[in-house]
Amino acid sequence: MPSDGPWLPLDGRRFSQAFPTDVSLTPDVVLVFDAALLPERSLLSRLQTRARARPCGPFRDVAEISEEIDMVVAAGPGSPTASVTMELLAAHGVKRVVSVGTAAATSDATSDGQVCLVARATLAAATSPYPGDGGLRCGPLFDQLRSAADAQAAALTTLWPFRVDASEVATHAGAVIEMEAATLHAVAEVVGVTIESLVVISDRYRADGWQVGDATQTRSGLDRAVEIAVAGLNTTR
Numbered sequence: 001m002p003s004d005g006p007w008l009p010l011d012g013r014r015f016s017q018a019f020p021t022d023v024s025l026t027p028d029v030v031l032v033f034d035a036a037l038l039p040e041r042s043l044l045s046r047l048q049t050r051a052r053a054r055p056c057g058p059f060r061d062v063a064e065i066s067e068e069i070d071m072v073v074a075a076g077p078g079s080p081t082a083s084v085t086m087e088l089l090a091a092h093g094v095k096r097v098v099s100v101g102t103a104a105a106t107s108d109a110t111s112d113g114q115v116c117l118v119a120r121a122t123l124a125a126a127t128s129p130y131p132g133d134g135g136l137r138c139g140p141l142f143d144q145l146r147s148a149a150d151a152q153a154a155a156l157t158t159l160w161p162f163r164v165d166a167s168e169v170a171t172h173a174g175a176v177i178e179m180e181a182a183t184l185h186a187v188a189e190v191v192g193v194t195i196e197s198l199v200v201i202s203d204r205y206r207a208d209g210w211q212v213g214d215a216t217q218t219r220s221g222l223d224r225a226v227e228i229a230v231a232g233l234n235t236t237r
Helices: 013-018 042-047 079-091 140-148 166-171 181-191 215-235
Strands: 028-032 052-054 061-064 069-073 096-105 115-123 151-157 176-178 194-206 209-212
Touching: 028 079, 028 215, 069 215, 079 096, 079 181, 096 140, 096 181, 096 215, 115 140, 115 181, 115 215, 140 194, 140 215, 151 181, 151 194, 176 194, 181 194, 194 215
Parallel strands: 028 069, 028 096, 096 194, 115 151, 151 176
Antiparallel strands: 052 061, 061 069, 096 176, 115 194, 194 209
């Protein structure tokens, strides 16, 4: 983003023209990151027996959860993928998104597999303001998800996996560390998409490094997060 002015309006049609596909999406989408951390296609196969695979185009997977909600699995983790994915979703007519991913805890207040609703997202090492930077979330969809999630959390979005500055973590004490939320929220604001984010605690950040959490708890938490996302979208339609 230019430091001396606002973002320029973006025309989502450019993305749909750049990626001509036969993908069609519902206005409501559950966007899943970090599926690569699970056994192949396990999240899709375990979600619901009625979830039907569809042409996926530039995404890793697209599945129909219901007539009103599709699940999109992003091509990969991280802020660059998150940015392009949000543009593509907007280009395909998506209006509301609940993202689901994993995060590292920085305190003992959360446990492995816990589903946290992102109440604030900040980009690590950001050198200039951007839309939604650090803003508290609100609105009907947020309120509905908050009632079902285990906790709320501030998110510190890092641009590189397992790379974070200890002093910055100290500045954002208690935040969870992940790789997409701040970018998703910033781009969503620009392209006019409503978004909320759920993260599942999968590992922990300590002064001496990273500790991987319980994989079974993470898988269970991701499944539950998707169910919470679907329920939230259905209830607030």
